[in-house]
Amino acid sequence: MRLYPIETGNFKLDGGAMFGVVPKSIWNRTNPADSNNMIDLAARCLLVEDGERLILIDTGLGNKQSEKFFSYYYLWGNHSLDASLKKYGFHRNDVTDVFMTHLHFDHCGGGIQWNKDRTGYEPAFKNAHFWSNEDHWQWATNPNAREKASFLKENLLPMQESGQLNFISPTTECFLEGSELGFGILFVDGHTEKQMLPHISYKGKTVVFVADLIPTLGHIPLPYVMGYDVRPLETLTEKSAFLNRAADEGYLLFFEHDAHNQICTLKHTEKGVRFDEVFTFDEIFND
Template identity: 35%
Template sequence: MRRIEIGRFEVFLLEDASFRLDGGAMYGVVPRVIWQKVAPSDELGRIALKIRPMLVRDGERWILVETGMDVKPGEKHRKIYGIERAERLLGQLAELGLEPADINIVVNTHLHFDHCGLNTISREGKIVPLFTNASYLVQRQELRDSLNTHERNRASYLAENIEPVLEAGLFAEIEGEAEVVPGMRLVPLPGHTLGQQGVVLESEGKTLVYTADLMPTLAHAPLAYIMAYDLYPVTTLETRKRRYAEWLEKNALIATPHDPEHPLGRLRLGERGYYAEPV
């Protein structure tokens, strides 16, 4: 866990599970000989990744961005994705003296299982929302797509992470850009999914951006390094061009959801285009 201050905001960069995904899928059209230099693969062609939620304190309010990876899907799921230390998020909240009931707002950047696994938890044989006192902020487009899946996205959306929250009336649907609290905005980042959103914190001249899967790791900063998992890769490219220019101008700190080593970086623009430096 790493703590930083963005003006009046106290920010905790958390670590949840470690897991693995296919390296070719993670880097799309980028040749293996190139991406393996920054992301060595195992014998199954998978690269190491982490789940990196973010916790924000604004006065008496606690805002959790992403809810990490869970164990509900079972052993087969764990083996396929090489998941280790799922649900570590709960221990990190406890280290800060927090229980799930203390969280006031949950931001779901999107509803893929590796980003919202602890939206819910299994208790006494029933799957129920974990953050019972929180509003779960999600783009309306994302919620709609998660409930109307197709062959291309079905494996990423698990009903057990979504439907109990919906049934409990805890989702707060957002359309477009929205202010969570003064200085904290949700911004649409379409491409990976149409309803993906990121988080921008701005206070006292400092800026931090949580990129969601627009930039899953710092190594994915180059414009062409777009995942095969992205449903709309050209939209990802257009979103990156627009947002990168804004974030570079503000010298924003960049927090990605899956970097295996570095919780923070900054965008840079060199002769060969954009790249990110760890901070």
């Protein structure tokens, strides 16, 4: 088995929204804002190669939305999903499974693309099974007013219409049961209903794709919860349990949204769990 970080692009979001009740004078130290109060973010995915399976965790924003839509998110940098796959010798047609932590547009938008004549949409991974869970799918396709702008029907319905959509049971503790791949799932509900966080056993370590439970290194302290979360008090409970276990067991946290830090370890301190060491993917998994 091998893992590869897939950089699909960079964007920006409002720093205040990203840190909720935490004052800018504090969060600006770790996630400095620009003149528009926007902070740098990544759409970093993870590719898992295991035998004949090639599993992509999340897909980034994609490129099918309008220029006006993308203008809200200040796209920057030169990364792309296709270029990142090519770097490791892969093409999107090689992907066998697309695992979606949740269906907000910045996590699943790259899974669907325009068809050839731009009259409709089609899966961007024509040979892949798309994986969500039924509770989250119902939540996303019948969205509440708070999240409606993040659940875009053009990102969702083509998955179902293609016949490539599959559901994982919330009682499932291991993705692709029966496989030798050590790929566990933690279900969390604070950010959105039934977000799925992969836990992958790799080279004697547990790598956790922390998605939107802990978007960046700056979000590790317990009260640092996004304003986007639908159940912030539940996020606090989920974060506390996860952070303590991660520190106890030496998990490697793989950040999806931190534009400047890929992986970190944690430690217990008098102020609670904090980051210990920060690594690039190559530094910690250098062959």
